[in-house]
Amino acid sequence: MATKSEIKLLGTPASPYVNRVQFVLNLKSIEYEYIEENLACKSELLLTSNPVHKKIPVLFHANKPPICESLIIIEYLDEIKPDVHRILPSNPIERADNRFWANYIDNKFYPLYEELRLTLGKEGKELIKKQIIEGSVLLEEAFMKFSNEKAYFGGDDIGYLDVVLGCFLAWTKFVEKHNEFKVFDDVRTPRLAEWTKRIWSHEAVKDVIPGNEPIVNFYMMLQKYKPPGAV
Numbered sequence: 729m730a731t732k733s734e735i736k737l738l739g740t741p742a743s744p745y746v747n748r749v750q751f752v753l754n755l756k757s758i759e760y761e762y763i764e765e766n767l768a769c770k771s772e773l774l775l776t777s778n779p780v781h782k783k784i785p786v787l788f789h790a791n792k793p794p795i796c797e798s799l800i801i802i803e804y805l806d807e808i809k810p811d812v813h814r815i816l817p818s819n820p821i822e823r824a825d826n827r828f829w830a831n832y833i834d835n836k837f838y839p840l841y842e843e844l845r846l847t848l849g850k851e852g853k854e855l856i857k858k859q860i861i862e863g864s865v866l867l868e869e870a871f872m873k874f875s876n877e878k879a880y881f882g883g884d885d886i887g888y889l890d891v892v893l894g895c896f897l898a899w900t901k902f903v904e905k906h907n908e909f910k911v912f913d914d915v916r917t918p919r920l921a922e923w924t925k926r927i928w929s930h931e932a933v934k935d936v937i938p939g940n941e942p943i944v945n946f947y948m949m950l951q952k953y954k955p956p957g958a959v
């Protein structure tokens with residue numbers, strides 16, 4: 729069982745990938761020390777602990793080597809504390825399917841939000857919105873398959889894909905507001921629209937999902953360092 733000083737998380741509150749790790753730490757009741765990173769002026773700790781990507785989150789577990797990449801971190805946490813709230817299924821083929829969809833969410837679906845921000849002009853933006861909507865329909869179908877008429881991808885309670893997609897909900901809300909469309913709505917994706925509300929109010933999640941202010945600050949930083957139209 730980890731004690732407070734054993735686990736440290738390097739992050740920033742508006743990072744969905746950091747929030748993802750926090751969800752799992754909470755689900756597993758693992759205490760941790762939070763170390764705030766400033767992405768506008770990266771710390772020596774970040775540069776030395778994640779020299780390949782130089783990104784947060786980074787997890788430190790006692791004196792072991794640092795662990796980078798949110799999906800790798802949450803699987804690591806699931807392995808070191810398997811007796812409390814397992815997030816990945818025990819069946820290998822189900823695990824593979826969960827990972828397939830996590831890969832889709834991280835490498836296809838969520839990057840469209842950034843593409844929408846970087847795309848100039850109404851026509852280009854409408855095209856990206858259409859792709860996001862198509863993605864949301866695929867995710868609704870995946871939800872139907874995984875949840876088996878229950879409340880979460882993981883069934884009766886939060887599982888791996890709930891964590892993987894759920895961490896993007898604050899950004900989803902922000903993107904919806906700024907682009908005047910709905911990613912998950914009652915007509916096209918009714919199950920995910922309901923699921924969104926359940927995730928927002930879940931004990932392990934509700935105090936982690938960032939409010940509007942950190943999201944806006946992070947967005948302003950993105951606009952400054954990687955403005956739309958920049959190559």
Ligand SMILES: N[C@@H](CCC(=O)N[C@@H](CS)C(=O)NCC(=O)O)C(=O)O
Pocket residue numbers: 742743744745767782783784785796797798799
């Ligand atoms: N694939 C990585 C993505 C992490 C990531 O993009 N982190 C952002 C913050 S949300 C970051 O550190 N960005 C710094 C940079 O791009 O230089 C993961 O899952 O951990």
